[in-house]
Amino acid sequence: MTRRSWVQVVGAAGLTRVSVAQPIARKGRLKQAATRGCFGKGRTMEEIAREAARLGLKGLDLIGEKDWPILKKYGLLPTMAPPAGHSLADGINRQERHDEVEKPFREALVRAAEAGASNLIVLSGNRRGLPDEAGLEACAAFLGRVKALAEDRGITICLELLNSKVNHPDYQCDHTAWGVEVMKRVGSPRVKLLYDIYHMQIMEGDIIRTIRQNIQYIGHFHTAGNPGRHEIDESQELNYRPIAQAIVDAGYTGYFAHEYGPLKDPLESMNRAIEICDV
Amino acid sequence: MDRRSFLSTAALAVPRAQAQPVPRQGRLKQGVARWCFSKWSLEELAQECARLGLKGIDLIGPADWPVVQKLGLAPSMVTGGGSIADGLNRQENHDKIEQQMRENIERAAAAGVPNVITFSGNRRGLSDPEGLGNCVLGLNRIKAYAEEKGVTVCLELLNSKVNHKDYQCDHTAWGAEIIKRVGSPRVKLLYDIYHMQIMEGDIIRTIRENIQHIGHFHTGGNPGRNEIGESQELNYRAIARAVADLNFTGFFVHEFVPAGDPRRALEQAVEICDV
Numbered sequence: 001m002t003r004r005s006w007v008q009v010v011g012a013a014g015l016t017r018v019s020v021a022q023p024i025a026r027k028g029r030l031k032q033a034a035t036r037g038c039f040g041k042g043r044t045m046e047e048i049a050r051e052a053a054r055l056g057l058k059g060l061d062l063i064g065e066k067d068w069p070i071l072k073k074y075g076l077l078p079t080m081a082p083p084a085g086h087s088l089a090d091g092i093n094r095q096e097r098h099d100e101v102e103k104p105f106r107e108a109l110v111r112a113a114e115a116g117a118s119n120l121i122v123l124s125g126n127r128r129g130l131p132d133e134a135g136l137e138a139c140a141a142f143l144g145r146v147k148a149l150a151e152d153r154g155i156t157i158c159l160e161l162l163n164s165k166v167n168h169p170d171y172q173c174d175h176t177a178w179g180v181e182v183m184k185r186v187g188s189p190r191v192k193l194l195y196d197i198y199h200m201q202i203m204e205g206d207i208i209r210t211i212r213q214n215i216q217y218i219g220h221f222h223t224a225g226n227p228g229r230h231e232i233d234e235s236q237e238l239n240y241r242p243i244a245q246a247i248v249d250a251g252y253t254g255y256f257a258h259e260y261g262p263l264k265d266p267l268e269s270m271n272r273a274i275e276i277c278d279v
Numbered sequence: 280m281d282r283r284s285f286l287s288t289a290a291l292a293v294p295r296a297q298a299q300p301v302p303r304q305g306r307l308k309q310g311v312a313r314w315c316f317s318k319w320s321l322e323e324l325a326q327e328c329a330r331l332g333l334k335g336i337d338l339i340g341p342a343d344w345p346v347v348q349k350l351g352l353a354p355s356m357v358t359g360g361g362s363i364a365d366g367l368n369r370q371e372n373h374d375k376i377e378q379q380m381r382e383n384i385e386r387a388a389a390a391g392v393p394n395v396i397t398f399s400g401n402r403r404g405l406s407d408p409e410g411l412g413n414c415v416l417g418l419n420r421i422k423a424y425a426e427e428k429g430v431t432v433c434l435e436l437l438n439s440k441v442n443h444k445d446y447q448c449d450h451t452a453w454g455a456e457i458i459k460r461v462g463s464p465r466v467k468l469l470y471d472i473y474h475m476q477i478m479e480g481d482i483i484r485t486i487r488e489n490i491q492h493i494g495h496f497h498t499g500g501n502p503g504r505n506e507i508g509e510s511q512e513l514n515y516r517a518i519a520r521a522v523a524d525l526n527f528t529g530f531f532v533h534e535f536v537p538a539g540d541p542r543r544a545l546e547q548a549v550e551i552c553d554v
Contacts, residue, residue: 165481205480206440208512209502227484237483237521239514 040266084108091125192219310335359395366400399448467494
């Protein structure tokens with residue numbers, strides 16, 4: 001379904017697409033999105049969607065299905081559907097859970113694809129003593145079971161890289177090389193990594209080189225300032241503009257989503273984040 | 280010779296270039312590595328450093344120390360003992376390194392030079408615990424002399440992924456463990472921000488958690504080891520601010536190869552890190 005036909009369907013369904021106050025013009029070589037948390041506390045989903053559209057974002061990440069109609073109303077996509085049938089700590093790295101996870105995961109994938117979502121997230125789960133090779137095999141096995149459905153439905157399953165040093169102790173998919181090995185074994189154009197720049201700066205650094213070397217395995221990006229997971233501006237150690245430039249130059253066409261907790265005015269910070277990465 | 284008498288002596292002999300240095304906030308004592316500006320004569324580099332408000336030049340030989348000192352600059356890091364490939368991680372190198380260290384520390388102390396550099400050496404199959412133990416043994420042989428002479432021995436962290444394959448001191452945790460075991464105020468790490476961004480990232484947190492083990496910094500843009508500005512992935516201003524906020528009193532030295540105009544590159548680097 002193209003973006004145009006999707007908007008028409010929405011119109012036909014009676015969810016009239018509101019005309020947003022003239023969205024801010026962006027170069028848009030990088031399609032930017034954000035998570036709800038970037039908009040601070042106290043805003044309704046409706047207000048967030050309206051502001052996101054006005055700021056020139058293309059979608060919102062990790063929004064529950066019940067709120068997708070609100071995104072549609074403002075012309076936004078669910079750019080990353082939330083986890084289904086599993087969680088960050090209890091993920092797909094356990095072979096014995098695959099039967100239990102597969103059904104809700106497949107159902108959620110179908111619903112997400114029907115709603116025009118571009119991606120669906122998946123998480124490795126915590127190690128709990130599981131060796132890296134065993135976790136790798138299990139993740140590849142689960143993704144092997146669902147890849148044909150994702151290919152058929154035209155949605156990309158994204159395995160997220162997270163840090164296990166500060167925010168998610170014991171999470172297994174915490175290094176790019178490990179995640180890439182999962183991708184190589186699965187070998188599907190609809191199974192990719194969610195490369196979270198903040199998390200990977202904590203775990204391994206060398207951001208631009210790592211992205212360039214692995215761009216074919218990356219289906220989505222997350223951002224945040226380090227240390228602190230706040231704004232991506234001058235207050236923290238990464239220069240996000242050359243990182244965004246490198247991603248565009250590598251020919252990346254997916255979404256690039258901000259995922260930080262603002263310390264300053266959330267809307268001003270979001271506008272600034274988009275400007276920094278609008279290369 | 281203190282800094283004031285340095286300057287007044289220098290003023291007699293030296294060009295006007297340093298008479299009006301660019302004013303700086305100066306919370307960080309910045310310097311530059313000689314080899315990065317090899318197209319300039321040392322005299323030219325030293326004059327430009329003095330004009331820009333830099334305080335030191337790293338990695339110059341004893342014959343060149345007076346050239347920079349007469350302009351009020353410190354030879355901020357000089358040869359100690361060993362080489363990148365053959366260093367303290369092998370006991371069979373210790374006799375030779377100890378001898379080099381004693382000579383170089385003595386010469387540095389006599390000239391008022393604050394730091395001497397040393398290296399782990401390459402792994403060549405040596406395990407991390409074994410290399411660590413050997414580095415501790417080697418540094419223990421020279422620490423008392425360094426303390427007595429008031430010269431700091433700095434063990435350099437380098438990347439083994441891109442520039443120095445097989446170098447052993449390639450992670451902060453490994454280096455910091457050596458410094459803890461040696462336990463001398465005169466034995467520290469040289470934390471190279473460029474190298475550590477390649478190996479492990481998480482720069483500001485790592486610096487904060489290990490500042491007591493760090494005696495010296497190097498910079499460089501990543502990827503590429505060129506200018507430290509907008510063309511690369513690290514925000515050096517925020518990093519410099521974090522270092523200054525920790526009341527770090529050592530040198531913070533630029534070690535990158537300018538891709539563009541070297542004069543502009545150095546000036547920009549100093550401005551970025553003047554916090």
